[in-house]
Amino acid sequence: MTEINTPTEPPEAKTVEIPETARTLPSGEREFMLDVSTSDLEVNMGPQHPATHGVMRILIRTDGEVVTGGQVHLGYLHRCAEKIGENVEWLQYLPYTDRYDYLSAMNNNLGYSLAVEAVMGVEIPRRATILRTLCAELNRIGSHLIAFGTYGLDVGAFTPFFYCFREREWMMALFEKICGARLTYSYIRIGGVFNDAPVGWLKEVERFCDVFEEKWQEYYDLLVVNHIFVKRTADIGVIPAEMAVDYGLTGPMLRGSGIDFDLRRDVPYMAYDEISKAGVFDIPLGRGEKGTLGDCWDRVYVRVQEMMESIKIVRWCLGVIEDGPVIGDIPKVIKVPPGEAYVGIENPRGELGHYVVSDGGKVARRCRVRGPSYSNVAVLEELLPGTFLADSIAIIGSTDVVIGETDR
Amino acid sequence: MPILQNSFEENVLTTKVDWLLNWARLSSIWPMTFGLACCAIEMMAVGAAHHDIDRFGAGAFRATPRQADLMIVAGTVNFKMGERVKRLYDQMPSPKYVIAMGACATGGGPYYKYGYTVMKGVDRTIPVDVYIAGCPPRPEALLEGLMKLQEKIRNSSVIRKPARTA
Amino acid sequence: MDFNAIHQRLTEINAPGLLSADTPRAADPEDKEDKGRSGEAYILIDPSAAPEFLLAVRDDAELAFDILVDLTATDPDVEDESLWLNLHLLSLGHGHRLAVKAMVPKSDPVVPSMVEVHRAAHFHERECAEMFGITFDGNPDPRNMLLPDDWEGHPLRKDYEFPKEYHGISCE
Numbered sequence: 061m062t063e064i065n066t067p068t069e070p071p072e073a074k075t076v077e078i079p080e081t082a083r084t085l086p087s088g089e090r091e092f093m094l095d096v097s098t099s100d101l102e103v104n105m106g107p108q109h110p111a112t113h114g115v116m117r118i119l120i121r122t123d124g125e126v127v128t129g130g131q132v133h134l135g136y137l138h139r140c141a142e143k144i145g146e147n148v149e150w151l152q153y154l155p156y157t158d159r160y161d162y163l164s165a166m167n168n169n170l171g172y173s174l175a176v177e178a179v180m181g182v183e184i185p186r187r188a189t190i191l192r193t194l195c196a197e198l199n200r201i202g203s204h205l206i207a208f209g210t211y212g213l214d215v216g217a218f219t220p221f222f223y224c225f226r227e228r229e230w231m232m233a234l235f236e237k238i239c240g241a242r243l244t245y246s247y248i249r250i251g252g253v254f255n256d257a258p259v260g261w262l263k264e265v266e267r268f269c270d271v272f273e274e275k276w277q278e279y280y281d282l283l284v285v286n287h288i289f290v291k292r293t294a295d296i297g298v299i300p301a302e303m304a305v306d307y308g309l310t311g312p313m314l315r316g317s318g319i320d321f322d323l324r325r326d327v328p329y330m331a332y333d334e335i336s337k338a339g340v341f342d343i344p345l346g347r348g349e350k351g352t353l354g355d356c357w358d359r360v361y362v363r364v365q366e367m368m369e370s371i372k373i374v375r376w377c378l379g380v381i382e383d384g385p386v387i388g389d390i391p392k393v394i395k396v397p398p399g400e401a402y403v404g405i406e407n408p409r410g411e412l413g414h415y416v417v418s419d420g421g422k423v424a425r426r427c428r429v430r431g432p433s434y435s436n437v438a439v440l441e442e443l444l445p446g447t448f449l450a451d452s453i454a455i456i457g458s459t460d461v462v463i464g465e466t467d468r
Numbered sequence: 469m470p471i472l473q474n475s476f477e478e479n480v481l482t483t484k485v486d487w488l489l490n491w492a493r494l495s496s497i498w499p500m501t502f503g504l505a506c507c508a509i510e511m512m513a514v515g516a517a518h519h520d521i522d523r524f525g526a527g528a529f530r531a532t533p534r535q536a537d538l539m540i541v542a543g544t545v546n547f548k549m550g551e552r553v554k555r556l557y558d559q560m561p562s563p564k565y566v567i568a569m570g571a572c573a574t575g576g577g578p579y580y581k582y583g584y585t586v587m588k589g590v591d592r593t594i595p596v597d598v599y600i601a602g603c604p605p606r607p608e609a610l611l612e613g614l615m616k617l618q619e620k621i622r623n624s625s626v627i628r629k630p631a632r633t634a
Numbered sequence: 635m636d637f638n639a640i641h642q643r644l645t646e647i648n649a650p651g652l653l654s655a656d657t658p659r660a661a662d663p664e665d666k667e668d669k670g671r672s673g674e675a676y677i678l679i680d681p682s683a684a685p686e687f688l689l690a691v692r693d694d695a696e697l698a699f700d701i702l703v704d705l706t707a708t709d710p711d712v713e714d715e716s717l718w719l720n721l722h723l724l725s726l727g728h729g730h731r732l733a734v735k736a737m738v739p740k741s742d743p744v745v746p747s748m749v750e751v752h753r754a755a756h757f758h759e760r761e762c763a764e765m766f767g768i769t770f771d772g773n774p775d776p777r778n779m780l781l782p783d784d785w786e787g788h789p790l791r792k793d794y795e796f797p798k799e800y801h802g803i804s805c806e
Contacts, residue, residue, distance in 0.1 A: 107552055110501050110531040114508070115549060135780035136549040137505055140583045142765075143789055147582045155578060162506035179673040206509070225516035232513075243506055243604050305700050305726065308754025319726065326729040399658060399673030402722050402733055404703060413704055415720060420669050428720070430704040438757045464505055467780055547800045548782045584789055584796050584805070585781065592803050 100128060107136045113210065113456070114463030118440070120452065127452050130444035132437055134466050141468040145427025150176060150394045151250060153427065158244035160431060161465040163206050164408045166199040166235075169248040171405045174329060175414035176250050178401035180394075184330075187384040188252035193331050194265070194377040195235070195247060197370040201272070202231045203408040204363045204370075207460045211360060212283050214457040215292045220283045227275055230268055237261055250394060252387030266378055269371050276368055284364050293360060294351030297443050297455035301354070307442075308435040311410030312366070313459065316346035316359035323406040331377075340376045341369040356458035363460070366408075395422055409433050409460055431465035486625050493537075493563065494618040495525040500536035500560070504543025507570040510604045511542045519607040524614055533559040538617070540610075544572035544579060545590045557594040565621075567613050568596045571603040578603065635696070635730050637675045643697055644677065649690045651683025656735075674733060681719055681736035681745045688751045691723065691732070699723035699732055705748065705758035707738070707766045712792045715740055717766055738768060747772035765790040 082090045106117040115136035121129040141160055145153050157172040158165035170192060177184065184192075209224030232242040238257055239247040247254050283289050299309070304317045314321060322343045323329075325336040335341065344365030346358025396418040404413040410432025417426040436459050444452050503511050514521045521527050530536040533556045545553055557566070568590050571577035576588035590596060597620060600613040635643070641655045657675040679687050691699045704722040721734040738745055747770040748755040759770040760779040767788040770776065778785065787794055797805050 107549060108500075108502060108556060110529075115504055135778070135782070136546070136552070137544065138546055138548070138585055138780040139505075139544055139579050140585055140789065143584065143794075144579070144582045146790075146792075159506055159578070162509060181672055206512075210512075222517045225513060225518065229513070229516075229518045242606065243509055306753045308702050308752060310701070310703075321726045327724075327731065397672045398669050399671045400676070400733075401673035402704075402731070404722075404724070404731070411703060411724075413722065415704065415706065415722065416673075417708055417710075418673075425710065426708040428704070428706050428708070430706075430722070434757060434761075435754050438754065547803065550803065551801070582796075584794075585785070585800075587803060588805070 098124060106133075113461050116437070116461065116463050116466070118444075118456070120444070120449070122449060125448050127444050127447050127449060130441055130452070132440055134434075134437070134463070137463045137467040139464075139468065141429060142427060145424050145429075147423065149422050150396060150424065153424070154249060155244065155246045157429075158246055159464060160429060160468050161203075161407060161409065161412070161433070161462050162243060163462055164199045164203040165243065165245050166195045166248060167203075167405065167407045167412060169246060170196050170330075171403060171407070171412045171414045172416075173248050173250045174405065175401055175403040175416040176394075176396060178403050179399045179416060179418055180250070180390075180396050182251055182388050182390055184252055184388050185385045187256075187382060188386045188388070189331050190377050190381045191253050191257065191386065192248050193335070194374055194381075195238070195245075195253075197373045197377070198231055198234065198265070198268075200370045200408045201367050202228050204367050205231075207363055207408070208279065208283070208360065211457045211460075212289075214453050215289065217283060217286075217289065220279065223275070223279065223282070227272060230271075234261070234264060234268060237264075249387070251390035252385070254387075256386045262378055262381065265374065269374055269378075272371060273368075276364075276371075280364060284361060290350050290357060292451075293356040293454055293458070295355050296351075296447065296451045297356045297458055298352045299354040299439060299443065303439065303442065304354070307439045309410065309439060310432055310435070311407065312359050312362040313410065313436050313439070315343065316362045317354035318346050318348070318358075320345055323404060323411060327404070329403070329405060335373060335376060338376070341372045344369065356454055359458045359460075363408075393422060395420065396424075400426075404430070407432055409462065409465065410436060412465075429468050431468060433459070433461045433463075433465040437461050437466055490622050490624060494621040497524075497526045497538045497565070497614070497617070497621075498528045498530050498536050499526055499538040499540050500533055500556070501529045501531050502539050502541060502556070504541070504545065504549065505572065507542035507572070507604045510607055511540060511569065511610065514607040514610050519611060521611065521614070524611070524618070526614060533557075534561065536560055537563065538565045538567065539594075540567045540569050541573040541590045541594075541596075542569040544577060545587045545593075546583075546585045547587055548585070550587045550590070550593050553590060554593045565597045565617055566590075566594055567598045567600060567610075567617060569600045569610060569613065570605055571601060574599045574601065635728060640697065640730065640732060641677065643694070644691070647690060647694055647697075649679075650686040651680035651736075652687070653678045653680060676733035676735045679734055679736050681738050684719070684721070684736060685746050685748045685751050687734070688721070688723075688748055692751065696728075697732075698725045698727045700726055702748070702752035702754045702758075703731075705755050705762060707762050707768055707790075709766065709790060709792045717743060717768065719745060719762075719768070743768040745770055749773055764788070767791065 078090050101122050103120050107115040117133040119131040157168040205224040205228050209221040212220035239245050299317050301317045304314050324332040344362050350357045398420040400417040402415040404411045413430030415428035419425045568574050573590045579586040598613045598617050655677050660670045691697045701724040703724045706720050708718040716737040716739050719736040719738050723732045759773050764778045
């Protein structure tokens with residue numbers, strides 16, 4: 061048996077030199093750092109990840125808990141929508157438009173239809189315009205509900221997710237009654253809308269508005285002003301106004317930084333000219349209430365307030381709708397005269413633009429889609445360095461990225 | 469032990485074990501969060517309170533493939549993503565199952581014809597157990613697919629290997 | 635400001651690279667081939683002066699096009715010998731838009747990068763480069779954006795052939 065030397069005296073105490081600049085913690089101790097060398101770690105976040113809102117991959121370089129660099133990699137959901145646009149007929153392309161920003165399919169259909177109608181020069185009947193506005197705004201509410209619910213999930217709050225889906229199920233049931241589909245509607249078509257509202261549908265939309273206003277207050281009190289949520293999102297991911305304009309951000313990302321610009325009011329399309337002149341809705345802006353102007357909380361605040369403004373627009377539409385045809389005078393096989401047009405509309409995520417080039421035939425020459433999330437996500441490469449890893453999740457969630465739209 | 473020798477196939481003990489194991493497996497299929505595209509939203513709706521997947525025991529969505537039994541491929545798989553799908557499938561421990569949810573995962577979906585980078589069905593890289601049609605399929609359709617998978621598990625046995633290795 | 639006023643202002647400030655403007659017109663009754671042009675108007679510029687043009691229209695107080703909404707390209711036809719480079723601009727202060735087009739020859743598709751003027755151009759240029767084969771001189775990170783790194787060909791060109799298989803998986 062080997063001898064085991066148990067030490068009889070305690071080991072020598074090592075002294076550490078505490079520098080003069082060391083802080084004194086509330087407990088009275090001095091805070092100091094040991095000289096330990098570490099190396100940067102490169103970690104893949106995604107493409108399969110619960111918090112990236114789809115299949116996005118972010119290559120993060122971290123120094124311990126602090127992120128020192130982030131590189132965005134997209135393309136994991138590239139579905140060749142633009143090439144398909146050059147090969148199928150005008151009306152046949154409509155279902156593909158649903159599928160790029162699948163959370164707000166009505167708005168996508170609307171953007172495409174408006175672009176084609178700009179080249180065709182077709183007159184849209186009044187009832188179709190009001191129904192289009194109504195559906196687009198209801199879909200904006202649905203999209204912001206998911207943005208809000210999943211953002212709660214990202215920062216660790218499970219309950220708002222279930223509450224948001226409760227309202228969303230009702231909204232999807234309404235859409236199912238009018239066009240038959242829950243998620244990818246293909247309802248707003250070139251020339252008008254596909255189907256008239258069934259009997260009693262408008263009354264049910266009004267009831268939805270009444271109930272939603274009460275539930276909205278629940279969401280606000282439950283999550284938006286929740287102390288933990290505020291601590292997690294205030295002063296994080298601050299986008300100054302110049303950076304927002306330089307990166308081409310639009311939508312809540314821009315308004316969260318305090319810039320007062322909304323396409324519905326400033327570059328109006330459809331009935332929005334009338335609506336903004338009647339003063340129906342306000343444009344909520346970030347004001348830096350809970351932290352710095354342009355932080356994550358401001359963007360969440362803008363989205364939640366926008367839901368309320370959409371309800372006001374829906375009520376206005378219910379007030380002015382009259383009977384009439386729902387689709388304009390367009391032929392069965394659509395042939396668009398030669399020309400080109402770019403129309404940008406206000407998607408829940410920003411400016412959704414369709415650039416359509418026609419050569420006079422049944423098939424488009426070019427059908428370009430400008431997805432707002434594509435520009436919005438570029439700002440991450442500048443926002444992520446310097447944050448903690450947990451905060452980087454909060455920043456990515458606040459951009460409200462939908463990968464179907466970045467990759468098309 | 470002479471009782472068990474030469475009577476392994478028709479042994480009542482084995483079928484009871486089969487029944488027990490299968491019941492345990494089908495009542496707690498834990499899916500992996502693998503929503504790719506629009507079908508992912510319907511999968512989230514299935515996970516939410518209205519159509520509750522938790523009553524089937526499948527409500528615990530695990531983020532890591534190491535802890536998951538089921539991969540619900542919800543959405544379009546393209547070539548760039550397909551290599552990662554294969555890698556994730558390989559990382560899942562047996563017994564593992566795959567549900568191809570939606571038209572895109574089944575056979576390419578609406579991107580079948582002119583999608584140059586779309587994989588025409590996820591079964592070109594990984595073996596699939598249940599296919600669910602729809603674009604996107606209703607949440608009830610996904611639940612029916614889950615129940616079909618439970619049927620498949622119920623009829624499997626420990627003597628023949630219950631899951632395919634890749 | 636409407637399109638004609640914008641065009642006039644551009645000529646006043648001598649915007650670099652400005653060539654002409656194209657507005658919608660009805661079909662010519664004399665010419666049977668001509669079907670006219672509908673839709674919206676655009677400005678035609680010289681592609682090598684694109685960054686200077688963007689800088690000039692951004693800094694001018696009356697135009698103030700501070701957001702680069704979109705940067706893309708179009709392949710008009712297989713036989714056509716140039717690609718169109720399309721830019722779309724938006725002004726936050728005045729609320730007007732501008733569509734800009736530049737003809738890039740297919741034989742030598744090189745355009746100076748616009749990242750210095752608008753950081754938004756970075757991602758759009760990367761996508762344009764892989765889809766059309768246009769090289770943006772000076773882009774800080776010209777990797778493939780949406781397509782896999784070893785993808786062959788430029789998909790959005792009209793003469794693109796769909797691939798038969800990729801890494802052993804059939805594309806049929």
